[in-house]
Amino acid sequence: MLMDKVAEIIAEASAEVVEPRFRALAAGEVMEKAPGEVVTVADREAEVIIARRLRELLPVPVVGEEAVAADPDLAKALHTEPAAWLVDPVDGTANFIAGRPEYAVMVSLVRDGRTVASWIRHPVTSTTYTAELGSGAWRDGHRLTRAPAGTDPAKWRGSVKSRFLDPSRRRMVEANTTAFGEVTAGRHAAGIEYPDIAEGAMDFMLYWRTLPWDHAPGSLLLTEAGGRSARLDGTPYHPEPPGGEDGLLVAADPATWERCREILLTP
Missing domain, CATH: 3.30.540.10 (Fructose-1,6-Bisphosphatase, subunit A, domain 1)
Known part of the structure; x- marks a missing residue:
């Protein structure tokens, strides 16, 4: 009801x-x-x-x-x-x-x-x-059930929101995106992007600023569909008031999440 x-x-x-x-x-x-x-x-x-x-x-x-x-x-x-x-x-x-x-x-x-x-x-x-x-x-x-993205990052599609990253981390992350098949600017609306991953149009997203009203709805949708939404240290996402913890990686499945983090955050 x-x-x-x-x-x-x-x-x-x-x-x-x-x-x-x-x-x-x-x-x-x-x-x-x-x-x-x-x-x-x-x-x-x-x-x-x-x-x-x-x-x-x-x-x-x-x-x-x-x-x-x-x-x-x-x-x-x-x-x-x-x-x-x-x-x-x-x-x-x-x-x-x-x-x-x-x-x-x-x-x-x-x-x-x-x-x-x-x-x-x-x-x-x-x-x-x-x-x-x-x-x-x-x-x-x-x-909705999200199938795994596969094992080849060169075939994955995703988005990296690097606007709010500090300059050194932004340079590192953006350089590492060449490992993926396609990295876009995203759709500028979390309410569109999370369903894109849940339904297979995209495979991962890296966010930095994580306002709770933007990410709580889609994070639950994705995880209940079989994907993963977690902070960069691997702890599950929970909504925080503005000004709380930054950084969020979401992906089609747990294995894709782990591989994305490894690729994106390796200096």
Whole structure:
């Protein structure tokens, strides 16, 4: 029941305030919330609707991307409360503003510091991905199982997000990407990239900055499909408030994860 109700909430909020503004944002509906970061009225309105309805469903704190931008202390609930909702009302806001279809609406439920359920909605295709800890990953009700990527890195496709790496590590990592078959810039939306790995379009992603609303939904989806999401020291990913631990490698399967780390992080 919970899985279906949250899926309904994000689909309805998307249809109400996000989708009508796709490729139709008016002047003044795009604002800068921090240097180099933008937000739209769709982000803010969708978060308000989703947060209210999630609290009605389960009355625990809501850690929303836009609410945390206004009050960073809200994110402490991920550590201090036994349960909390995570909300990313428009993941891939830059894509949304540019009229590119790669954006998503995402929600996660965190209990005792672990992501236990997640929802990713792709409004353009009306596709919903869901995952529940220990129960599997799903796309529109169909079970997702990620096959291993194979043993030859020269055939793997992936992405390395090196923007936030320190210069020396960035040079090392970027030089090491030549071992792979194809390394792209990614799709600029975690809610698109994680399903790409879970469904076999990509084999790995290396992230550095790991905001919880970006990575909690997809990490659970991928791991429940058979992939691996872990910090660079090998510890499993758990959502951290902004400013917490950096660095996250996700891959199609545990063996691919180990080999990717070896390749990317070897000086």
